[in-house]
Amino acid sequence: MVNMAASAMGLLASIGEMRILLSEEKTVDFFIHELIPYNFFGQTVYITTTHVCELLIIIGIIIFALVARFKIMHAEEVPRGFQNIIELLIETLEKYVHGTMGKHGTKSYVNYIGTIMLFILLCNISGLVGLRAPTADYGTTLCLAIISVAMIQYNNFKWNKFGAITGLFQPIWFLFPINLIGEVATVVSLSLRLFGNVMAGTVMISLYYTLMPVVATIGIPAAFHAYLDVFSGAIQAYVFTMLTMVFITNKIEG
Amino acid sequence: MNQITNEGLILACSAVGAGLAMIAGVGPGIGQGYAAGQGAAAVGRNPGAKGDIMSTMLLGQAVAETTGLYGLVIALLLMYANPLLTRFLKL
Numbered sequence: 001m002v003n004m005a006a007s008a009m010g011l012l013a014s015i016g017e018m019r020i021l022l023s024e025e026k027t028v029d030f031f032i033h034e035l036i037p038y039n040f041f042g043q044t045v046y047i048t049t050t051h052v053c054e055l056l057i058i059i060g061i062i063i064f065a066l067v068a069r070f071k072i073m074h075a076e077e078v079p080r081g082f083q084n085i086i087e088l089l090i091e092t093l094e095k096y097v098h099g100t101m102g103k104h105g106t107k108s109y110v111n112y113i114g115t116i117m118l119f120i121l122l123c124n125i126s127g128l129v130g131l132r133a134p135t136a137d138y139g140t141t142l143c144l145a146i147i148s149v150a151m152i153q154y155n156n157f158k159w160n161k162f163g164a165i166t167g168l169f170q171p172i173w174f175l176f177p178i179n180l181i182g183e184v185a186t187v188v189s190l191s192l193r194l195f196g197n198v199m200a201g202t203v204m205i206s207l208y209y210t211l212m213p214v215v216a217t218i219g220i221p222a223a224f225h226a227y228l229d230v231f232s233g234a235i236q237a238y239v240f241t242m243l244t245m246v247f248i249t250n251k252i253e254g
Numbered sequence: 255m256n257q258i259t260n261e262g263l264i265l266a267c268s269a270v271g272a273g274l275a276m277i278a279g280v281g282p283g284i285g286q287g288y289a290a291g292q293g294a295a296a297v298g299r300n301p302g303a304k305g306d307i308m309s310t311m312l313l314g315q316a317v318a319e320t321t322g323l324y325g326l327v328i329a330l331l332l333m334y335a336n337p338l339l340t341r342f343l344k345l
Contacts, residue, residue: 193320
């Protein structure tokens with residue numbers, strides 16, 4: 001079972017090695033490109049376009065955070081300009097987390113939820129500037145889902161103590177395997193939902209750009225980008241964070 | 255008729271399989287449409303709660319979409335990272 005899962009992941013990761021050939025020697029290119037090979041404990045692994053794009057996004061977020069911190073440290077009594085934007089963003093995030101989690105942890109979780117939401121949102125809309133969305137790589141979404149599930153299980157053990165284990169044997173003991181699969185399947189469903197949505201968008205947009213004549217690729221793809229990148233990306237960022245919060249709240253309330 | 259090679263047979267069957275896997279899109283289509291219809295009815299009854307209804311509807315639709323995306327992932331696997339062909343070539 002573990003072997004099968006590992007090989008499936010390897011295959012998903014090896015998508016980058018293939019190219020599709022169409023008629024007239026046009027190639028559809030929505031794959032992960034391998035840029036710099038390096039040696040990792042005897043195995044050759046690659047710095048891919050995913051890493052580069054993620055790094056750009058992280059640098060962008062860090063610069064934004066530093067500027068925001070500088071602005072807030074020199075905050076004005078009557079906010080204007082950039083300070084307004086920061087306050088609006090933070091207040092929206094706090095309201096969003098508070099509306100879902102209630103009294104349990106607006107303070108403790110708004111940082112995590114806000115970070116992960118900004119990251120996923122920026123990843124999803126990075127297709128607008130010609131990058132390949134990092135969330136269309138199963139490696140990224142699997143890591144995000146594992147972090148979220150670690151958070152969920154940590155809360156499960158923190159609030160339910162021993163009940164986290166006995167809860168698996170509810171309502172009757174022989175349902176234990178099904179309950180266990182249900183806990184593990186959260187990783188799969190969270191990660192595949194995000195990956196599938198963004199991947200479908202990436203495939204459709206690159207198919208359109210490749211198959212249409214050059215005249216049709218001016219202006220018209222804006223509609224595709226608006227729906228597949230911006231709308232769908234925002235919805236997926238919302239859904240990922242919302243589901244994480246709902247699961248955590250369920251565990252806290254037992 | 256020319257003889258069909260083993261690789262050709264595997265590729266052809268994988269293409270058919272990818273097409274069949276996308277039948278999984280039917281279920282989420284029905285589910286999402288039903289959710290949207292119910293959402294529209296709810297907004298009609300209580301326009302004040304539009305924000306809550308909208309967010310609940312979108313969440314439900316996104317969750318309903320998951321099964322369709324499993325089908326999509328299977329289809330993408332069969333087309334671009336074919337595990338059957340890989341296994342055959344390693345035999």
